Amino acid sequence: MTSLTQSGVTDEFAQDVVLADDITGFAAKDPSTISEVFLTGATGFLGAFLLKELLARGLTVHCLVRAADADAGLERLKTTLGTYEVLDEVDLARVRVVTGDVTRPRLGVPEKEYAELAGRIGAIYHSAAKVNFLTLYKWLRKSTIDATHEILRLACAAEATLHHVSTIGVFEPRAALGPRTETDVTGPPETLALGYTKSKWVAEQLVREAGRRGVPLTVHRPGQVWGDTRSGACQPNDFVWRFIKGSVQAGVYPRKFGLDMNMVPVDYVSSAMVAVSRDPRSLGRTFHEVSTGSLDSGAILELVRGVGYELKEVSILRWMKAVSADVNNSMFPLMRMLVDLEKFEVAEFSDAATREFLSGSGVTCPDIDEKVFASYVAYFVRHGVLPDPMA
Missing domain, CATH: 3.40.50.720 (NAD(P)-binding Rossmann-like Domain)
Known part of the structure; x- marks a missing residue:
């Protein structure tokens, strides 16, 4: 070898x-x-x-x-x-x-x-x-x-x-x-x-x-x-979706949390x-x-509130206590990982060569905007993963 x-x-x-x-x-x-x-x-x-x-x-x-x-x-x-x-x-x-x-x-x-x-x-x-x-x-x-x-x-x-x-x-x-x-x-x-x-x-x-x-x-x-920008289909065990669902379940959202992901x-x-x-x-x-930019926790909160979920911003400690108090919370099994996540920096990524290669192919990366995010939530509501924000 x-x-x-x-x-x-x-x-x-x-x-x-x-x-x-x-x-x-x-x-x-x-x-x-x-x-x-x-x-x-x-x-x-x-x-x-x-x-x-x-x-x-x-x-x-x-x-x-x-x-x-x-x-x-x-x-x-x-x-x-x-x-x-x-x-x-x-x-x-x-x-x-x-x-x-x-x-x-x-x-x-x-x-x-x-x-x-x-x-x-x-x-x-x-x-x-x-x-x-x-x-x-x-x-x-x-x-x-x-x-x-x-x-x-x-x-x-x-x-x-x-x-x-x-x-x-x-x-x-x-x-x-x-x-x-x-x-x-x-x-x-x-x-x-x-x-x-x-x-x-x-x-x-x-x-x-x-x-x-x-x-x-x-x-x-x-x-x-x-998720798919056309149907809204997502995987429920995705880390960020578990984070979103856990916040919805707890009714609170962590202020200035160091979550920054390339979605x-x-x-x-x-x-x-x-x-x-x-x-x-x-x-x-x-x-x-990859996408041209990342989504940080502030941008995600805006999207979550935009579809109708009413979440109160609280300190990270208070959010963690609220999540940890409920063993059925989506984020409960990941709390240790969440503590470690706060210690790590987030890298940025370039896809300039990939986009140049795809130029003329008709394949482009859609933005994850309010409309697309709403289709994701609608998919999860249809499948019983998230409660209807309008209910």
Whole structure:
């Protein structure tokens, strides 16, 4: 195996940033000739919208799903697509369910089926991830590092271009460093606050080494993925939405809280990723799917009040006491993380190169304004996540 250990990388990561020797390069296929692709994470939020976008391009999509059999896997997909209100917009006749597990050798797929799959697909979209901000890095090795190796092995077996979904969280969170561009150095991992972002940083190192060996690929770093600007569909376990819901439940909002996030609509992220992947000029490049600005706690309060929720601003301590007093509050399980969050700076991000690349494609990033935010709240009201602010 080849070591990727960088100066300053501690023993915690030294072995994990070593890419297996059986991952070797191959010639890239012309994206315009690819008709069948492989997708991981289709039962997740971003994955569901990637599936929708890929199907809209007329592609046949093989989806890896953990399930007892293909029929059960298809039902899982239908449930996810229905939850995010896109089921009626997709052609399930072009979906092929592959039952397996991204962490297992050969993805848990029988050898014959694996070979048949490798013979059909021309590109892989790897969006599967265990997104848990409370989990330690060591508990994410299997779902992130092992999974990345297995996805790269499939790419080599199929000679399929890999489109790897990372995160802007791989950057050191120091505002003084200025806006991070697509080509800036990430890490070091010791400076990253979460086990999740550390694991994504390691996965990026493995993918980049595969690229140096000649595996054709692209890397994508979305910001905090928010809802669909058309339907309002959101994921309820998103950190900021849990923060908003917790404040609504408590009836109070923390004054001058250090929350500043780069929120980006899921419909932009998915359409940008797919548009980039269909362009041969993208190979070997990194892309940022982010918004031009961030939303701080003051801006979020204005949006929350704008849809009709009456929240009283109180001190951070009083807000935390109100949340902690209710074990059913949406933010109750995350209170320890919230204390730690106050200690960290927030980085800025540049996507100038990505926007230039997408120029002329028709793919642009919508603003998250009052109208879009209201559609998000309406979605949560429809699904019983938030109370009707007008009630």
